[in-house]
Amino acid sequence: MVKKSPLDPTGQGFRVNGSPSxxxxxxxxxxxxxxxxxxxxxxxxxxxxxxxxxxxxxxxxxxxxxxxxxxxxxxxxxxxxxxxxxxxxxxxxxxxxxxxxxxxxxxxxxxxxxxxxxxxxxxxxxxxxxxxxxxxxxxxxxxxxxxxxxxxxxxxxxLCWINYRKDLYAAKSLREPGNWDGMMGNLAALTGDGENQLRHGIVHPIGSNGAANYTAFGYMWANGVKLFDDDWNVVLDSPDILPKAAEYLDFMADLTQYMPPSPMQSDWANLVGDFQGGIISHTPGTGRLIDQMGLTMPEKAKQVSSFLFPSKDGKKFAVNHxxxxxxxxxxxxxxxxxxxxxxxxxxxxxxxxxxxxxxxxxxxxxxxxxxxxxxxxxxxxxxxxxxxxxxxLNDPDVIIRSIDTEGPEPDVRAGKVFRSYALPEMIQDRVLNGTSATDSVRTAAEKIRKIIAA
Known part of the structure; x- marks a missing residue:
C-alpha cells in the first residue's frame, strides 16, 4: 500500500503572490x-x-x-x-x-x-x-x-553535481574533495596529465546561458549564499551574505586556470563532449551523462563517479536543483x-x-x-x-537550491532573475572584467532589485 503524506512536506508553498496580472x-x-x-x-x-x-x-x-x-x-x-x-x-x-x-x-x-x-x-x-x-x-x-x-x-x-573519473583518481591516489582547497588540489593534479591525454581539470560555462545558470552555482549554494529573505528583499549584498558570495567569485576566478580556454563560449555540449573525449577530468551535470556513456562507451562509464559541490570550509555541500x-x-x-x-x-x-x-x-x-x-x-x-x-534528500548538510526556486516560495520574481542571467554576469564581471568580487556582488544585487521591480 502506498503511503499518504501532506502535499507539501517541506512547507515550500507555491502561490500566486498578490494575484499578479x-x-x-x-x-x-x-x-x-x-x-x-x-x-x-x-x-x-x-x-x-x-x-x-x-x-x-x-x-x-x-x-x-x-x-x-x-x-x-x-x-x-x-x-x-x-x-x-x-x-x-x-x-x-x-x-x-x-x-x-x-x-x-x-x-x-x-x-x-x-x-x-x-x-x-x-x-x-x-x-x-x-x-x-x-x-x-x-x-x-x-x-x-x-x-x-x-x-x-x-x-x-x-539534480546537478560533479562527475569525475575514478580511474584517474586512483592513479594519483586522490580522494573526493571535501572543500575548495581539496577541489583545487585535485584539479591541479590532473591538469596537463599527458599520460591520460588530459589537459584540463573541469569546465564551468560562465556565459549568459542556461548551462551557466544550472552548473556554475553549486559552490555558491554550498557556501550559504541566498538571494532573498522571507519577504522577497534582496540579501545578496547584505553583511552576512556578501562575504560568502565574494568568496565564491574569487574561487570561480581561481578555477579558470584549470578550465579549457573561453569558458564564455562553453555550453551543454562541452559539459558532455569534453568529458567523454578525455579533455577534462571533471564535469558538472546530471546522471544523463552517465546513462549516455553507458550506451556508447560502457567500460569508460564504469569509471565515472560523482561528488557534491563543497563549501569553502567543507561543512556543507550542495546540488543545484x-x-x-x-x-x-x-x-x-x-x-x-x-x-x-x-x-x-x-x-x-x-x-x-x-x-x-x-x-x-x-x-x-x-x-x-x-x-x-x-x-x-x-x-x-x-x-x-x-x-x-x-x-x-534527507542529509541536513546538503543544500538543494537553484536560481529559479530562490525565495520564500516559487514565484515569477525568481523566474525573472533566472531569465535575466544576472548571476552569470556577476561571474563575468569578476573573471573577465577584473572587477573586485565585492563590487561584482553589489552590482548583481542592484540588477536583481531592478529586475524584480520591473
Missing amino acids: RRSVIKGVGAAAAVAPFALSAPAVLAADKTVRFLNAEPSVDSVRAMRFAAAQYEKETGIKVQMDSVPGGKAFEKLQASIQSGRPYDIATLSFVGDVLLLANEKKIVPLNSIISKYDWGPRILFPMQGDNYWYPYDYN GYDGWVVLDTAMTDEALKFLEWFSDEHLINFLHSSPVHYQPTRLDIYEDPRWTSHPAFETFADILAMQKRV
Missing part, C-alpha cells in the same frame, strides 16, 4: 512566454475522437520507446488512444503555447520550469492534480502547490488525460524511469523501496551514485 506574469517568465499574447485565451476545441494528446519533452530513443509502449498498452486496455509527440526539453513550452493558440491544445505536457507552470495555472489553462499527488509520499523541495493545489506531477529531480514534470490541460479530454496519467503513474512510471536510470532520480519516496526500481542493472554498476542520490 497577466502582463506581469508573462514578463516574469521571459522569452519563453512571449509567444503570441493571445495564445492563452484561445478556446479549446472538442475532441474529435477518443485521443489524448501528450507532449513529451524527453526525446531520447529509450524514453520515447517506454512512453509509446505504455500508450499502446493503455489503448489495448481502454480503447483510448494516446498520441505521443516528442520535442527537445527547451522547446516544450513554446510548442505547448502554439497548440493552445491553434485551438487544439495538448491534453498532457512536459514542463521543466515552475514559472511556466505558474503562468498556465494563473490563466487557468491547467487543472489541479491533487487526487493523484495525494496517493504518494514525495521527497523534499519538489512539490510546488499554488494556494493548496498541485498543478504538476514531478517525475525526476534532475532541477526538475521535470507533467501538467494536464483544461481540454475536452481532461478527464481521460487524468485517468491515463494516474494509470501510467501506477503501472509504467518505473519502466519510463529505467530508460535513463541514473538521470531520472525518482521524486516519489515509495519508488526507492520498490523492487522493480532496484532491479535495474545500474544499481550494481553505479551503486555509489544511486546511493548518493537517495542520501542527499
Whole structure:
C-alpha cells in the first residue's frame, strides 16, 4: 500500500503572490512566454475522437520507446488512444503555447520550469492534480502547490553535481574533495596529465546561458549564499551574505586556470563532449551523462563517479536543483488525460524511469523501496551514485537550491532573475572584467532589485 503524506512536506508553498496580472506574469517568465499574447485565451476545441494528446519533452530513443509502449498498452486496455509527440526539453513550452493558440491544445505536457507552470495555472489553462499527488509520499523541495493545489506531477529531480573519473583518481591516489582547497588540489593534479591525454581539470560555462545558470552555482549554494529573505528583499549584498558570495567569485576566478580556454563560449555540449573525449577530468551535470556513456562507451562509464559541490570550509555541500514534470490541460479530454496519467503513474512510471536510470532520480519516496526500481542493472554498476542520490534528500548538510526556486516560495520574481542571467554576469564581471568580487556582488544585487521591480 502506498503511503499518504501532506502535499507539501517541506512547507515550500507555491502561490500566486498578490494575484499578479497577466502582463506581469508573462514578463516574469521571459522569452519563453512571449509567444503570441493571445495564445492563452484561445478556446479549446472538442475532441474529435477518443485521443489524448501528450507532449513529451524527453526525446531520447529509450524514453520515447517506454512512453509509446505504455500508450499502446493503455489503448489495448481502454480503447483510448494516446498520441505521443516528442520535442527537445527547451522547446516544450513554446510548442505547448502554439497548440493552445491553434485551438487544439495538448491534453498532457512536459514542463521543466515552475514559472511556466505558474503562468498556465494563473490563466487557468491547467487543472489541479491533487487526487493523484495525494496517493504518494514525495521527497523534499519538489512539490510546488499554488494556494493548496498541485498543478504538476514531478517525475525526476534532475539534480546537478560533479562527475569525475575514478580511474584517474586512483592513479594519483586522490580522494573526493571535501572543500575548495581539496577541489583545487585535485584539479591541479590532473591538469596537463599527458599520460591520460588530459589537459584540463573541469569546465564551468560562465556565459549568459542556461548551462551557466544550472552548473556554475553549486559552490555558491554550498557556501550559504541566498538571494532573498522571507519577504522577497534582496540579501545578496547584505553583511552576512556578501562575504560568502565574494568568496565564491574569487574561487570561480581561481578555477579558470584549470578550465579549457573561453569558458564564455562553453555550453551543454562541452559539459558532455569534453568529458567523454578525455579533455577534462571533471564535469558538472546530471546522471544523463552517465546513462549516455553507458550506451556508447560502457567500460569508460564504469569509471565515472560523482561528488557534491563543497563549501569553502567543507561543512556543507550542495546540488543545484532541477526538475521535470507533467501538467494536464483544461481540454475536452481532461478527464481521460487524468485517468491515463494516474494509470501510467501506477503501472509504467518505473519502466519510463529505467530508460535513463541514473538521470531520472525518482521524486516519489515509495519508488526507492520498490523492487522493480532496484532491479535495474545500474544499481550494481553505479551503486555509489544511486546511493548518493537517495542520501542527499534527507542529509541536513546538503543544500538543494537553484536560481529559479530562490525565495520564500516559487514565484515569477525568481523566474525573472533566472531569465535575466544576472548571476552569470556577476561571474563575468569578476573573471573577465577584473572587477573586485565585492563590487561584482553589489552590482548583481542592484540588477536583481531592478529586475524584480520591473
